[in-house]
Amino acid sequence: MYCAVRLDHRTATLDHVVPLARGGAYDPGNLVAACGPCNRLKGEMLPFEFFARHPWAGSNFVRYARSVHRALKRGARRAVSLAFARADLMAA
Ligand SMILES: [Zn+2]
Secondary structure, three states: OOOOOOOOOOOEEEEEOOOHHHOOOOOHHHEEEEEHHHHHHHOOOOHHHHHHHOHHHHHHHHHHOOOOOHHHHHHHHHHHHHHHHHHHHHHO
């Protein structure tokens, strides 16, 4: 979901988009498949923190996350466009 690598039953892990430790629910609308490295990279970050730091992950999330809560997707879209806007400012 984050780096868009192909996953199978051996490499897929379940990621809580909002981590349980940060108040996330064990609920299908809060779960996505992620590879181990991305899951560890995200750790206990909230999705907008993770996507602000790694906008590529947010772009893939916006593109591929279908079953997650709509509010998570809206928040991801906002975090990604803010991150890219910041990158443009720094490049200018
Ligand atoms: Zn990954």
